[in-house]
Amino acid sequence: DQQVKQNSPSLSVQEGRISILNCDYTNSMFDYFLWYKKYPAEGPTFLISISSIKDKNEDGRFTVFLNKSAKHLSLHIVPSQPGDSAVYFCAASANAGGTSYGKLTFGQGTILTVHP
Amino acid sequence: KAGVTQTPRYLIKTRGQQVTLSCSPISGHRSVSWYQQTPGQGLQFLFEYFSETQRNKGNFPGRFSGRQFSNSRSEMNVSTLELGDSALYLCASSWQGNQPQHFGDGTRLSIL
Numbered sequence: 001d002q003q004v005k006q007n008s009p010s011l012s013v014q015e016g017r018i019s020i021l022n023c024d025y026t027n028s029m030f031d032y033f034l035w036y037k038k039y040p041a042e043g044p045t046f047l048i049s050i051s052s053i054k055d056k057n058e059d060g061r062f063t064v065f066l067n068k069s070a071k072h073l074s075l076h077i078v079p080s081q082p083g084d085s086a087v088y089f090c091a092a093s094a095n096a097g098g099t100s101y102g103k104l105t106f107g108q109g110t111i112l113t114v115h116p
Numbered sequence: 117k118a119g120v121t122q123t124p125r126y127l128i129k130t131r132g133q134q135v136t137l138s139c140s141p142i143s144g145h146r147s148v149s150w151y152q153q154t155p156g157q158g159l160q161f162l163f164e165y166f167s168e169t170q171r172n173k174g175n176f177p178g179r180f181s182g183r184q185f186s187n188s189r190s191e192m193n194v195s196t197l198e199l200g201d202s203a204l205y206l207c208a209s210s211w212q213g214n215q216p217q218h219f220g221d222g223t224r225l226s227i228l
Contacts, residue, residue, distance in 0.1 A: 034215060042221050043122075043219035091159075101147070104151075104208075
């Protein structure tokens with residue numbers, strides 16, 4: 001049972017335009033969500049996170065939106081740059097109750113290509 | 117500030133052998149989590165250690181084990197290696213197991 005899903009394996013965007021990456025989850029116990037970026041031969045790099053008490057979080061060019069009723073989150077990158085080309089992973093954790101210490105559940109990833 | 121360091125970066129073993137991977141967390145971080153990444157299964161949680169105790173465990177067989185030392189460094193051991201254990205093994209650290217976790221660059225394990 002895949003609890004975190006990224007249904008788009010790839011996304012291609014022109015430089016300067018908006019990139020929107022989507023993620024759906026099924027476990028209602030998830031209360032904290034993160035986005036990571038991964039280049040080949042490197043570990044995932046943390047980008048931005050959001051708690052379930054919020055519906056939006058911004059950090060520079062990156063904004064994450066959370067729709068709890070739809071169990072859906074998205075990452076917006078504006079404007080997109082060629083250096084943003086990488087694999088993007090959505091991840092979730094269930095922090096309440098202290099039963100999921102240190103455990104992230106990941107989606108399968110979306111390959112973002114930003115063309116100059 | 118130094119990041120998470122994993123050694124070795126690459127490892128080749130044969131079936132039936134055992135292997136030990138090492139992880140040094142970011143200074144001050146007391147929680148270390150381990151993940152396995154494969155093309156078919158993606159990134160999957162193995163276990164988490166905090167203050168030398170395993171607090172959480174994923175759905176992996178007992179051949180996968182780990183430990184954490186008093187300086188928060190962690191090791192992961194896989195015994196009786198199988199071909200399916202070929203993967204990228206990632207270590208991540210955080211202050212107390214809360215998020216976000218920060219990852220090392222991984223150890224690429226190949227089983228022949």
